[in-house]
Amino acid sequence: MKAPSLTLAVHGGRPVRDERRPWPAWPVAAPGASTALDAVLHSGSWAITSPYQGELQERRFARKFAAYVGTRHCVPTDHGSSALVIALESLGLRYADPVLVPALTWTASATAVLRAGLVPVLADVDPATGCLDASAVAAEPELGAVIAVHWACTMADVPAIAAAAAPLGAAVIEDAAQAHGARWQGRPAGSLGVAGCFSMQHSKVLTCGEGGAVVTDDAERAGLLEELRADSRRYREDPVRGELPLRESATTMGANFCLSEFGAALLCAQLDILDEQHAVRNRNYETLRRLLADVPGVRLPTRNPLQDRLSLYEVPLVFDPLPRERTNAWVASALTAEMGMRAYPPRPPLSRSRLLAPWLKPTLTPLAEHFTKRNAGRRFAGAEYLSNHAVLLHHSAFLGTEEDMSDIADAVKKITHYIAAGRPA
Numbered sequence: 570m571k572a573p574s575l576t577l578a579v580h581g582g583r584p585v586r587d588e589r590r591p592w593p594a595w596p597v598a599a600p601g602a603s604t605a606l607d608a609v610l611h612s613g614s615w616a617i618t619s620p621y622q623g624e625l626q627e628r629r630f631a632r633k634f635a636a637y638v639g640t641r642h643c644v645p646t647d648h649g650s651s652a653l654v655i656a657l658e659s660l661g662l663r664y665a666d667p668v669l670v671p672a673l674t675w676t677a678s679a680t681a682v683l684r685a686g687l688v689p690v691l692a693d694v695d696p697a698t699g700c701l702d703a704s705a706v707a708a709e710p711e712l713g714a715v716i717a718v719h720w721a722c723t724m725a726d727v728p729a730i731a732a733a734a735a736p737l738g739a740a741v742i743e744d745a746a747q748a749h750g751a752r753w754q755g756r757p758a759g760s761l762g763v764a765g766c767f768s769m770q771h772s773k774v775l776t777c778g779e780g781g782a783v784v785t786d787d788a789e790r791a792g793l794l795e796e797l798r799a800d801s802r803r804y805r806e807d808p809v810r811g812e813l814p815l816r817e818s819a820t821t822m823g824a825n826f827c828l829s830e831f832g833a834a835l836l837c838a839q840l841d842i843l844d845e846q847h848a849v850r851n852r853n854y855e856t857l858r859r860l861l862a863d864v865p866g867v868r869l870p871t872r873n874p875l876q877d878r879l880s881l882y883e884v885p886l887v888f889d890p891l892p893r894e895r896t897n898a899w900v901a902s903a904l905t906a907e908m909g910m911r912a913y914p915p916r917p918p919l920s921r922s923r924l925l926a927p928w929l930k931p932t933l934t935p936l937a938e939h940f941t942k943r944n945a946g947r948r949f950a951g952a953e954y955l956s957n958h959a960v961l962l963h964h965s966a967f968l969g970t971e972e973d974m975s976d977i978a979d980a981v982k983k984i985t986h987y988i989a990a991g992r993p994a
Contacts, residue, residue, distance in 0.1 A: 578906035595965035642791035649768025651826035653681035666713030719748035727761035752878035860978035907980035
């Protein structure tokens with residue numbers, strides 16, 4: 570390969586990667602995806618509220634995903650946000666009880682708390698991992714629950730968080746939307762708390778466009794979750810052909826958060842290739858780690874050694890130092906230009922996110938007041954550090970080759986060298 574131009578591509582130089590070489594596309598349809606979708610199209614059952622014609626794809630996916638995650642039960646939903654809402658509702662908390670949420674996460678981790686009638690209390694994250702740790706939980710005087718988010722490609726230490734939450738009587742829910750297939754001491758993400766919540770949105774490693782799921786080992790909770798996502802109805806034990814497969818059990822009031830049969834069929838197909846994709850991504854991640862090991866000014870996130878399996882959703886490249894005039898947004902633009910693939914900074918911490926604004930909804934006014942009071946004066950140095958120093962790469966890039974990893978490493982080296990030389994932005 571020709572030596573890259575020393576002039577950055579954003580300044581008119583030759584990019585590291587030839588623009589004629591495409592990156593892997595996303596999503597990748599599994600070999601059986603078309604057949605699975607076609608079967609639903611002609612089945613006469615497009616939703617779990619269809620008259621029963623035989624085993625539903627939703628039931629098939631629930632069984633397969635529970636086995637994958639290592640839990641006894643799985644309740645699919647229409648979105649990952651819905652999964653969080655019903656998981657919180659299943660705890661039986663009181664109105665406006667506080668729920669600890671890491672400040673570095675997608676807004677749904679907090680807005681789901683508000684939708685469940687509870688108050689998100691924001692906590693800082695460890696700047697090495699981007700995850701909540703047990704010390705943040707132990708510092709709280711009272712909590713109803715903790716949402717432990719597995720961020721980007723690292724896992725939170727859920728056992729330690731649960732131990733810190735226990736004296737407060739707080740349950741731990743895993744937000745594993747970015748961690749399908751990750752493992753902690755051999756236990757899959759989602760199986761470590763009282764419930765684990767997943768998103769199957771378009772960008773996730775397991776996707777049907779829009780979908781979600783809650784997993785749990787608790788049979789009583791699983792039945793309650795079914796009601797909470799299907800308008801107070803649970804599955805019949807012995808469904809009758811031509812009749813609805815749901816019965817009005819109505820031990821609580823639910824809503825309609827059901828996954829469609831098309832989404833469930835697609836997820837069944839995609840789940841069959843997930844571990845194969847993990848193997849490719851994780852191998853390439855380790856290649857990139859090796860290529861960047863001796864590059865000053867950049868690091869990959871620190872993974873707790875108890876996390877014994879990776880699941881890449883986004884890969885953070887953490888740049889430090891960054892001179893004042895060169896933000897990580899500038900680095901992201903420079904990397905994008907060098908690689909021909911989008912690199913992007915993390916979203917700002919929830920403490921200053923425009924998307925977390927309960928005061929904009931009149932019906933949330935009482936909760937908004939609690940939210941403002943609970944979070945007044947809190948500081949989020951770890952979340953701010955990563956928000957201002959990390960640049961993210963989507964997991965699809967890691968479905969490529971070792972040569973692709975070399976291109977990423979060369980682009981990073983070119984930019985860190987440029988920064989170290991003190992050249993103007």
